[in-house]
Amino acid sequence: MVWSGAQDWFDARNYEFARQVLQRGTAALYLVAFLSTMNQFPALLGEHGLLPVPSFLDMARRLARPTLFQWRYSDALLRAVCWVGIAVSALLVLGLPQLGPPWLPMLAFLTLWFLYMSIVNVGQTFYGFGWEILLLEAGFTVAFLGSDQVPPPTTILILIAWLVFRLEFGAGMIKIRGGREWRDLTAMFYHHETQPMPGPLSRQAHLLPRPLHKVEVVGNHFAQLVVPFFLFAPQPLASIAAGIIIVTQLWLVGSGNFAWLNWMAIVLAFAAVSDPVAHAVLPVIPLEWHTGAETPVWWLVVVLAVTVLLLVLSYRPLLNLFSRQQLMNASFNRWRLVNAYGAFGTVTKQRIEIVVEGTMAEEPDAADEHWLEYGFKGKPGDVRRLPRQWAPYHLRLDWLMWFLPLRTVHEGWFYAFLEKLLEADRPTLGLLRHDPFDGERPRWVRARSYLYRFASRAEFRGTGERWVRVLLYDAIPPVSLTPRRRRLL
Structure with missing residues (x-):
């Protein structure tokens, strides 16, 4: 009919x-x-x-x-x-x-x-x-x-x-x-x-x-x-x-x-x-x-x-x-229908990156050359590496790493992530681009805060580096799973 x-x-x-x-x-x-x-x-x-x-x-x-x-x-x-x-x-x-x-x-x-x-x-x-x-x-x-x-x-x-x-x-x-x-x-x-x-x-x-x-x-x-x-x-x-x-x-x-x-x-x-x-x-x-x-x-x-x-x-x-307290990316019902959207109400002026490193050294105060950096698939790390195009594919770990300096590095999931690295957990390592220890367990890991900025054209011609980074501080000092040393929270 x-x-x-x-x-x-x-x-x-x-x-x-x-x-x-x-x-x-x-x-x-x-x-x-x-x-x-x-x-x-x-x-x-x-x-x-x-x-x-x-x-x-x-x-x-x-x-x-x-x-x-x-x-x-x-x-x-x-x-x-x-x-x-x-x-x-x-x-x-x-x-x-x-x-x-x-x-x-x-x-x-x-x-x-x-x-x-x-x-x-x-x-x-x-x-x-x-x-x-x-x-x-x-x-x-x-x-x-x-x-x-x-x-x-x-x-x-x-x-x-x-x-x-x-x-x-x-x-x-x-x-x-x-x-x-x-x-x-x-x-x-x-x-x-x-x-x-x-x-x-x-x-x-x-x-x-x-x-x-x-x-x-x-x-x-x-x-x-x-x-x-x-x-x-x-x-x-x-x-x-x-x-x-x-x-x-x-x-x-x-x-x-x-x-x-x-x-x-x-x-x-x-x-x-x-x-x-x-x-x-x-x-x-x-x-x-x-x-x-x-x-x-x-x-x-x-x-x-x-x-x-x-x-x-x-x-x-x-x-x-039209509300002065406009909500961004919010749902008003349990079925996630007819939502509120919005993004980037403010723009951060500086790029702070959390860099995760590990070492096989017995003691965490070993020289910096003993510390090796984990490589992420999407977020900046290696200053020479050209950022990749990933969208529409979504790298969830990399995205949340960007939020850490804006909130706090002391989030439960991040400590769990560090613990998985200490265990050389294969599924977790599969989320990364590069494991500097080739599947072996590091003795210590740490998280360091760096200031990143894009290199100028002249800087890039001189060094081949696309990013310029400056160490700020240790966001999370060295931690280990060894019982007699400091344990993860």
Whole structure:
């Protein structure tokens, strides 16, 4: 049974290309997220991880948020969840569920949403990033875009545009209310150098003339505080607004590593791109797509019910956007839907890095040449090494290492990390780029605080070093597992 009256206002027949990008792009990022989890979760949060989930569940007793691991966790179950997530994501990227009835891709995306929410809700500090809840909200909303048998629903496209609005405008308002550097246009004097995980082009971006850095800030304010309103404008204005957001996000992709945050924003922005505009920009994109004839009444009812639900849940996030106590990367309900977003309300002016070293020496006061440095995959360490491009893949340990100097190095997970290094724990060492002891146990480890800055072009030509670093102090003095010596806390 179909309702022909739905065609005029409910069916967005000129947005089939947008639906393809939204469904396949979101599924691709879920695949990356599950792959990242499978590779890192056991060492970070597994049965013998730095913050073991079983211990967390014992302390929490009953979690306020839903998870498959509520009653039982095992590394084997975690890996099974990841494999299911990877398989379902891959099918959606290939577009196979989309060939069936609209409930099929809906169930596939809801499966991804619930499986990944189960992981996030026990992920503790290692899963406390804004892009986690962004992926969850995107997966749930995209689930109701239907399949190739029905036209894309207008209300869901509008809700995705509303998600992009909160993501962009929320970040813009956080900056305006945040550090003075965003108001006096100096934020980019520091950002490329002090961001959590620089990329291969970050140093070149940092060395741009300062007037261009001010242009960057002005462009950021325009893209986040003005452009999002035009996502709801008639075409082609909405598509132009989406294009501006996509271009600015691509600049962030090229100049840093922010997991899948920027890629998710790019994918979601296509909700405002119509088929005629996409065809005009890239003629290889079809102007007309073969879409379902009419929307079944049952599907219209389902989509409208979800639309009402998400609109009701939008009340608190809407108030938050204009609140003086604006929350950043916050959820207002246990299902992680219709969240508040934002990042970098202030920009750090100096880059402080925690460098971890070990030694085989009997006594910890041995000469410095006996201390060897552990190498991390993403965070700066070796001053000659070119930073790598990792995004959309997320290196969780490296990211949390950036936060240590901003908070305190005396965090439980970091002491657990040092203990694992003293034990030469293989899963933990697998998170690193370089183990200077080739799997053997060091007698002592320590954490030292360094001031890092990008080398100028002249300094780089003279030394071949991309970073200049200065030792500040021992953040954690030498510690050992040997009973007669100082033990880890």
